[in-house]
Amino acid sequence: MHALFFLKVVDKIQTCAQVDMVVSAEFPSPKDNPILFETVKSVMVHGPCGARNSNAPCLDNNGRCGKRYPRAFAERTTMDQDGYPIYRHRNDDRVYTVKGQDVDNRDVVPYNAYLSQMFNCHINVEVCVGMRCVKYIHKYIYKGHDHHTTMVLGGIDEIQQYIDSRYIGPPEAARRILGHNLHEEFPTVVRLALYLPGMHHVVFDETESMNSIIYRAGGKMSTLTGYFACCTSNEFARAFTYQEFPQHCCLA
Ligand SMILES: [Zn+2]
Structure with missing residues (x-):
């Protein structure tokens, strides 16, 4: 599920300090915050991909990560020209082992500490402050249903070779059966x-x-x-x- 929340004018996140209050992209302290640390380590670390796992699904044909991980170390949060925050990934020399590979702050997916600790699951939270990222998130609402393509190798029937089928997962099926809206926009x-x-x-x-x-x-x-x-x-x-x-x- 993707959700985009519009905040009231007085609550809008406009400065890098405000971004840091809501979103973190680093390992919390295992000593001060052991529960959150375990959650981040188990579900908020990207990959590992690239040289650490060449079979990762995020890699393109050139072996580059489509999600641009691991990110560069950054001492402080900044905004790029399109309004995408570049989150703080400090180099604090901490290295942990995830799926048998060394990971550090560069591999942490942005999260909200309160939500991650409460729900103990993967919740990627990011701040959208520019038109480009608002447009990007809207794409998920309008791009249509999830599709998957089944390829039949060795076949010569061009119709059978590519089957464009439609996938409806259990949550979507339940919402349709109960007659609920599939998306709302406000x-x-x-x-x-x-x-x-x-x-x-x-x-x-x-x-x-x-x-x-x-x-x-x-x-x-x-x-x-x-x-x-x-x-x-x-x-x-x-x-x-x-x-x-x-x-x-x-x-x-
Ligand atoms: Zn990757």
Whole structure:
């Protein structure tokens, strides 16, 4: 499961110090925090992959880890230009053995100490502060169902060679049987049109007459003209900027 939580403006995580308060990507102290340490060591260490395990599923054809582990040591948390935090992985000389291999802070997947200690399972927690990472996480909601492909080696039937099948796991099956929503999204996320007067997009069929195209295009509202129209007639709407508007009013 992937979940993206939007925080209220006053609670938004904006500084590296705030990131450190919520997310950690290092081994906790086994002496001060033995329960959390055991959880992190058993479920929050990536791989090991690369030279330590050349059969790891995260490796590409060149033997590089698709998840970019082990990460570089970093003395402090920083943000890259796309708003992805580069979490603190300090070099404190501690080395532990996981699956028979040496691992250190560079191999730790970001986690929240409170959640990991409470649930004792793999919960990867990251801070999304830029548009690129928000878009990335939304991909999981919209990419569709999980599929798997079965390949029949040696066969000459091109249809049988690749079978595109659909997999529904037990949790999804149960939710469908009980009629629950498969995903929910709050606040509303919509694409807001932005253009100069008379420069809006019009989709038309090339066989359609010009009069019909002009008539149809003239009668259609975009999110931008809908916003202006709403602000003209509704005093409540005027309190919000165009960007804030979908969170409070319906643009449909
Ligand atoms: Zn890897």
